[in-house]
Amino acid sequence: MSEKIYIFDTTLRDGEQSPGASMNIDEKLQIAELLDELNVDIIEAGFPIASNGDFEAVEEISKKIKNSTIAGLARANFRDIDRAWDAIKLAKAPRIHTFIATSPIHMEYKLQKQPNEVLELIEKTVKYARNLCPEVEWSCEDGGRSNIDFLYTCIEKAIDSGAKIINIPDTVGYTLPNEYGNIFKKVKNNVPNIDKAILSTHTHNDLGLAVANSLAAINEGARQVECTINGLGERAGNAALEEIVMSLKVRKDLMPFHTDLNTKSIIKTSRLVSGITGFNVQPNKAIVGTNAFAHEAGIHQDGMLKHSGTYEIMTPDEVGLNKSTLVMGKHSGKHAFSEKLKELGYEVGDNALMEIFGRFKDLADKKKEIFDEDIIALVDDQVLRVNDKIKFVSLFVNAGSIEKHNAKLTLEIDGNKKEAKSSGDGPVDATFNAIKKIINHGAKLKLYQINAITAGTDAQGEVTVRLEEEGRQVQAKGSDTDIVVASAKAYVNALNKLIIKRTKSAPSDISNMKIEGV
Numbered sequence: 196m197s198e199k200i201y202i203f204d205t206t207l208r209d210g211e212q213s214p215g216a217s218m219n220i221d222e223k224l225q226i227a228e229l230l231d232e233l234n235v236d237i238i239e240a241g242f243p244i245a246s247n248g249d250f251e252a253v254e255e256i257s258k259k260i261k262n263s264t265i266a267g268l269a270r271a272n273f274r275d276i277d278r279a280w281d282a283i284k285l286a287k288a289p290r291i292h293t294f295i296a297t298s299p300i301h302m303e304y305k306l307q308k309q310p311n312e313v314l315e316l317i318e319k320t321v322k323y324a325r326n327l328c329p330e331v332e333w334s335c336e337d338g339g340r341s342n343i344d345f346l347y348t349c350i351e352k353a354i355d356s357g358a359k360i361i362n363i364p365d366t367v368g369y370t371l372p373n374e375y376g377n378i379f380k381k382v383k384n385n386v387p388n389i390d391k392a393i394l395s396t397h398t399h400n401d402l403g404l405a406v407a408n409s410l411a412a413i414n415e416g417a418r419q420v421e422c423t424i425n426g427l428g429e430r431a432g433n434a435a436l437e438e439i440v441m442s443l444k445v446r447k448d449l450m451p452f453h454t455d456l457n458t459k460s461i462i463k464t465s466r467l468v469s470g471i472t473g474f475n476v477q478p479n480k481a482i483v484g485t486n487a488f489a490h491e492a493g494i495h496q497d498g499m500l501k502h503s504g505t506y507e508i509m510t511p512d513e514v515g516l517n518k519s520t521l522v523m524g525k526h527s528g529k530h531a532f533s534e535k536l537k538e539l540g541y542e543v544g545d546n547a548l549m550e551i552f553g554r555f556k557d558l559a560d561k562k563k564e565i566f567d568e569d570i571i572a573l574v575d576d577q578v579l580r581v582n583d584k585i586k587f588v589s590l591f592v593n594a595g596s597i598e599k600h601n602a603k604l605t606l607e608i609d610g611n612k613k614e615a616k617s618s619g620d621g622p623v624d625a626t627f628n629a630i631k632k633i634i635n636h637g638a639k640l641k642l643y644q645i646n647a648i649t650a651g652t653d654a655q656g657e658v659t660v661r662l663e664e665e666g667r668q669v670q671a672k673g674s675d676t677d678i679v680v681a682s683a684k685a686y687v688n689a690l691n692k693l694i695i696k697r698t699k700s701a702p703s704d705i706s707n708m709k710i711e712g713v
């Protein structure tokens with residue numbers, strides 16, 4: 196029997212720390228439910244001290260999720276740990292995850308503490324957390340750049356103080372696979388009480404090595420992997436869950452390990468995370484990119500027809516990418532449409548189904564062929580937006596080279612309709628000016644990008660908008676057959692995210708805030 200690798204998903208915590216990727220409570224719950232269905236062992240639901248919104252999200256997830264362990268993050272101080280415990284204590288299996296930096300550069304400049312002071316804090320805070328919670332994980336932030344002898348001492352202390360899981364993060368994505376793997380090997384061989392703990396890997400992708408580093412750590416003794424859906428995360432992101440899990444599955448000949456993941460839920464979880472965060476998945480992204488299973492070159496197609504194993508090392512079905520059987524068009528009924536949604540991996544309630552079906556009918560009137568991507572965009576647009584404060588209602592705008600561009604826009608704010616007219620330099624500018632007339636804000640437009648969802652001039656356009664306000668960034672998508680309407684929706688979605696983000700501290704505060712209260 197192969198050994199189990201525990202999957203610790205941190206999409207809702209480290210993933211959410213990536214600039215622009217904030218999520219509201221409902222969105223986090225939707226993702227947590229899919230992570231639970233995916234059967235991840237641990238969901239790091241958030242950083243409860245960061246904001247009331249983070250706290251509530253972690254608390255709600257703790258109450259609702261029935262299978263996965265729920266972890267809450269805390270720095271090395273009592274206030275953080277109390278807050279994390281309060282948020283997770285109702286979980287079926289709670290875990291406090293506490294961390295402190297151990298590298299010379301972090302201790303000297305960020306913490307302004309001597310190694311012996313850090314050691315003292317590890318003992319105090321891990322013991323404190325262990326008195327509250329039966330399961331405590333301890334992380335040495337910037338472990339990849341820490342002095343190895345100091346790391347042994349810290350890890351031994353954390354285990355003696357009650358930590359059951361020892362996580363060694365490559366916080367800045369600096370190490371190479373053999374180097375990172377060696378840290379685990381040395382820790383296994385030199386920390387006297389290491390058999391009392393599970394070793395965990397946590398890698399960042401600054402050099403594009405996050406997954407390779409995670410696999411190297413597993414080869415040297417790590418039995419928990421921290422990762423995120425689509426590799427979402429600060430800077431270049433975290434290790435991608437789907438890549439690690441499928442590497443272990445496909446290459447079990449060389450890596451005799453298994454995970455308990457229900458890999459058939461990978462695609463739909465990836466789509467949900469992308470839809471909610473507004474972060475598109477690149478087409479050639481391993482496992483979940485739209486081209487990951489596409490074969491276009493004649494020689495490949497010929498091989499595939501003779502034997503799929505010629506060019507496919509795993510089947511699309513294994514990750515939940517089903518070959519579509521139902522073709523949708525303007526004559527399709529509600530029942531067929533609901534079956535189609537299931538085929539695409541979505542289960543929506545009756546009200547949402549009616550809403551999306553209505554929008555599907557409108558789209559089918561405008562567009563000859565309805566592709567799966569069109570339906571996915573409708574679900575993203577409709578289901579994910581139900582709890583938004585600001586809603587797009589309608590837009591009239593003129594385009595072309597003859598007249599000045601004017602927009603007449605209606606939005607709904609907390610259920611009340613508001614209308615504004617504005618002009619601008621082009622239809623999109625006129626529309627964004629009209630939005631600003633209704634919702635006065637100081638956010639700057641940092642990214643505006645249009646993609647066609649499918650081929651054809653009647654294709655839906657998908658617009659991505661990134662806004663920045665006082666150092667906070669948010670990113671959102673909107674889609675429609677009219678690209679100016681898609682632009683308005685994306686802008687409004689981004690403003691909704693900004694409202695959530697305003698209640699949170701900036702992500703970088705997570706490691707910069709002073710350590711107090713110990």
Ligand code: KIV
Nearest residue numbers: 294334336337364366
């Ligand atoms: O990258 C990192 O060091 C982290 C810790 C908080 C575990 O995310």
Ligand code: ZN
Nearest residue numbers: 209364366397
């Ligand atoms: Zn991290």
